Amino acid sequence: MTKPLLDVKGLQVVAGTRTLIDALDLQVHRGELWCVLGPNGCGKTTLLHTLAGLRAPRAGSIVLKGKALADWPVGELARQRGLLPQAQHDAFSASVTDVVLLGRHPHLGRWAWESAHDRRVAHAALHAMDLGALADHDVTTLSGGERQRVGLAALLTQDPPLLLLDEPVSHLDLHHQVTVLEHLRRLAHERGRACLMSIHDLNLAARFCTHALVIGPGAKLHQGPAESTMNEVVLSAAFGHPVAAERFGERTVFVAD
Known part of the structure; x- marks a missing residue:
């Protein structure tokens, strides 16, 4: 098997006096699409920020492409992993294209301007996120969903091997x-x-993701291929509510009882 892109061992993540993630061992390979599932407050956002290097874990190691996360220079790290936060905050007006082009910043030299290639990458991301018609619009005038797609387009423009969303x-x-x-x-x-x-959305996760990490009460973790990890027992325990699974053709559909 090829070496993992992201290799996490014995990770412990805390918030104040709460232990959110404890003793997490996780390997993420190229070609995999992982969902992180769990109730509000279980630590999903904190985990993603920790994996991005924005906060230090209490214990454990995070290795990206064979190098400890903390050993990556900031500029190089920005070319290897990208993070889409939950919310986008715009301090001033700018066009949608200019905001998306910010994703190319890690690829530019200190005094360099965006090249024709950088603009092609940004325009491709705009069209992939169905934003072509909004390219010249002021980002502060967009709806919440449109602004979310701008954030996604900027992450695609950054083009890192590892995307944390x-x-x-x-x-x-x-x-x-x-x-x-x-x-x-x-x-x-x-x-x-x-x-x-x-x-x-459990059904979107089951439809598109190859693997799942489920965070349950008491920092209990379940992980593995989505098809086997996402089941009634694991999901019901994690969310504290009965979850039933039904087969519709080739798909499994989850509903709350």
Whole structure:
């Protein structure tokens, strides 16, 4: 088997006096699309921020492409992993294209301007996120779902091997939820990217993700292929509510009892 893109061992993540993640061993390979599932407050966002290097774990190691996360220079790390936060905050007006082009910053020299190639990458990301018609619009005038897609386009423009996404489809309508997840799946399958994302929709997670990490009460963890890890027993225990699974053709559909 090839070496993992992301290799996590004995990870412990805390918030104040609470232990959110304890003794997590996780390997993420190129081509995999992971969902992180669990109730509000279980530590999904904190875990993603820790894996991105924005906060230090209490214990354990995080290795990206064979090098400890803390040993990566900041600029190089930005070319290797990207993070989409839950919320986007715009301090001033800017066009959608200019905001998306910010994703190319880690690839530019200190005094360099965006090249024609950088603009092609940004325009491709805009169209992948169905934003071509909004390219010249002021980002502060967008709806929540449109702004979320701008954030996704900026991450695609950054083009890191590892994408960490915190609820990437939470503000999107049904059509864009599906098209965004289809695009992420293609990135993993066709371009060898790896994605790790938190998501609340169990059925979208089951449909698109190859693997699942489920965070339950008491920092209890279940992980593995999504088809086997996402089951009634694990999900019911994690969310503290009965979850039933039904087969519809080739798909498993989860419903709350």
